[in-house]
Amino acid sequence: MKSPGTHWSSKKQSLEERSDFSSVSSSSSTSRKSTSGFKTAAKSVAVAFTSCFTPPETKSSSSFGESEPPSWLRQLSTMIKIIHTFPFLVSFMSDVSSAGSDRKRSSRRGIYTSSYNSTQTTEPGTLKFTMPEIYKATKNFAPSFKIGQGGFGTVYKGRLDDGTLVAVKRAKKNVYDKHLGVEFQSEIKMLARVEHLNLVRFHGYLEHEDEKIVVVEYVPNGTLRERLDCLDGNILDLAARLDIAIDVAHAVTYLHMYTGTDHPIIHRDIKSSNILLTENLRAKVADFGFARLAADSDTGATHVSTQVKGTAGYLDPEYLRTYQLTEKSDVYSFGVLLVELVSGRRPIEPKRELKERITTRWAMKKFTDGEGILTLDPMLLRNPSTNLAVEKILELALQCLAPTRQGRPSMRRCAEILWGVRKDFRELSASDLRSLSSLSQRSISIIED
Numbered sequence: 425m426k427s428p429g430t431h432w433s434s435k436k437q438s439l440e441e442r443s444d445f446s447s448v449s450s451s452s453s454t455s456r457k458s459t460s461g462f463k464t465a466a467k468s469v470a471v472a473f474t475s476c477f478t479p480p481e482t483k484s485s486s487s488f489g490e491s492e493p494p495s496w497l498r499q500l501s502t503m504i505k506i507i508h509t510f511p512f513l514v515s516f517m518s519d520v521s522s523a524g525s526d527r528k529r530s531s532r533r534g535i536y537t538s539s540y541n542s543t544q545t546t547e548p549g550t551l552k553f554t555m556p557e558i559y560k561a562t563k564n565f566a567p568s569f570k571i572g573q574g575g576f577g578t579v580y581k582g583r584l585d586d587g588t589l590v591a592v593k594r595a596k597k598n599v600y601d602k603h604l605g606v607e608f609q610s611e612i613k614m615l616a617r618v619e620h621l622n623l624v625r626f627h628g629y630l631e632h633e634d635e636k637i638v639v640v641e642y643v644p645n646g647t648l649r650e651r652l653d654c655l656d657g658n659i660l661d662l663a664a665r666l667d668i669a670i671d672v673a674h675a676v677t678y679l680h681m682y683t684g685t686d687h688p689i690i691h692r693d694i695k696s697s698n699i700l701l702t703e704n705l706r707a708k709v710a711d712f713g714f715a716r717l718a719a720d721s722d723t724g725a726t727h728v729s730t731q732v733k734g735t736a737g738y739l740d741p742e743y744l745r746t747y748q749l750t751e752k753s754d755v756y757s758f759g760v761l762l763v764e765l766v767s768g769r770r771p772i773e774p775k776r777e778l779k780e781r782i783t784t785r786w787a788m789k790k791f792t793d794g795e796g797i798l799t800l801d802p803m804l805l806r807n808p809s810t811n812l813a814v815e816k817i818l819e820l821a822l823q824c825l826a827p828t829r830q831g832r833p834s835m836r837r838c839a840e841i842l843w844g845v846r847k848d849f850r851e852l853s854a855s856d857l858r859s860l861s862s863l864s865q866r867s868i869s870i871i872e873d
């Protein structure tokens with residue numbers, strides 16, 4: 425995703441500037457607009473009670489590549505097959521029976537079957553797309569299908585033979601940029617390991633000559649950063665922001681506690697422009713280009729030593745100093761994200777006066793001075809429920825932003841704390857609404873009198 429800040433990717437910690445947003449995902453907006461106080465309060469309550477996650481639809485698509493997949497991928501696929509034996513059988517049967525297209529890919533990620541030319545059956549487990557399929561899906565990479573541009577390359581919207589909408593990430597063809605190859609390998613390796621409602625779903629990849637392509641689920645409602653910037657004129661209210669924070673906490677908890685095979689996964693690039701939003705404004709964490717496997721705690725290891733990668737403004741200072749990476753680096757980035765959700769500000773705001781340029785520093789100072797509410801995004805209205813929620817979110821952010829990893833909560837704990845904040849927020853919003861309603865009833869009777 426495009427960075428709102430700067431990408432770090434070097435042992436020497438050299439800075440690599442990434443370009444600004446130039447394009448916005450398509451599709452209609454469903455954001456909620458804040459208008460008058462009463463309306464906003466009413467909406468908050470309605471949203472709080474109706475927001476629920478709609479799982480992505482089961483999708484099937486077509487095909488595989490001609491060449492053998494790498495051995496690590498075959499092993500991975502075998503693991504996935506074992507984990508998903510039953511879904512595989514179910515989707516395999518439905519694919520065989522539907523026989524609508526020449527080739528079929530089952531609905532479960534990583535498990536494929538084929539009836540190409542009615543005779544050939546490719547070994548399940550290949551995640552590969554072919555170039556003709558990609559050309560067809562993206563209408564030869566038509567400019568009108570372009571939905572984004574990032575450090576990795578260009579992203580196109582695509583439609584597979586069965587109608588499934590996908591995002592096709594095509595790597596830049598820069599033979600001198602070795603990082604792209606590493607990012608590509610990391611992205612497909614990690615995506616192939618994970619499956620969670622709050623993570624973008626992996627459909628497959630293509631690596632052929634100088635083409636490197638990742639195909640993932642298309643998420644239609646833009647990035648969180650675009651929403652906070654109000655690019656479509658709609659304000660993301662606090663109820664929606666809390667839901668998004670919880671979705672992200674769930675996704676990252678899953679990565680950290682993922683025990684399906686071996687090590688947990690550290691995302692390393694949690695930031696608002698890597699969080700995609702669905703039509704219902706629920707969040708999906710994307711971009712596994714920097715993801716790493718965590719240290720194996722069974723061996724007593726506490727961290728992995730690795731070159732520093734991530735985005736300026738979100739980077740754990742301890743990791744930056746020591747090169748020691750743990751899950752708590754994601755927790756730090758999540759703390760930055762919480763402040764971003766409350767304030768609407770980017771982590772680094774170079775145009776502001778000096779003491780406000782580093783958003784977390786400014787916000788944490790306000791919070792510890794007892795003025796946390798002053799950090800609230802000016803687009804959001806203050807009321808008792810919002811005031812309380814803001815205090816609680818900033819309190820959690822302060823813990824996540826602790827200078828060393830021992831002081832930070834686990835991502836699971838973050839999720840639990842946020843559930844509590846959301847529960848209180850909903851209850852208080854409902855009572856705010858009741859008082860507003862009785863107040864307006866009283867004023868109506870005074871006018872009538």
Ligand SMILES: Nc1ncnc2c1ncn2[C@@H]1O[C@H](COP(=O)(O)OP(=O)(O)OP(=O)(O)O)[C@@H](O)[C@H]1O
Nearest residue numbers: 425426427572573574575576577579591641642643
């Ligand atoms: N799955 C998706 N569904 C819809 N839009 C997407 C999807 N993935 C990416 N995009 C769009 O494409 C843009 C660029 O995303 P991309 O993942 O390529 O960035 P990136 O190359 O990883 O950038 P960086 O490395 O700088 O973070 C996003 O900001 C978003 O607007």
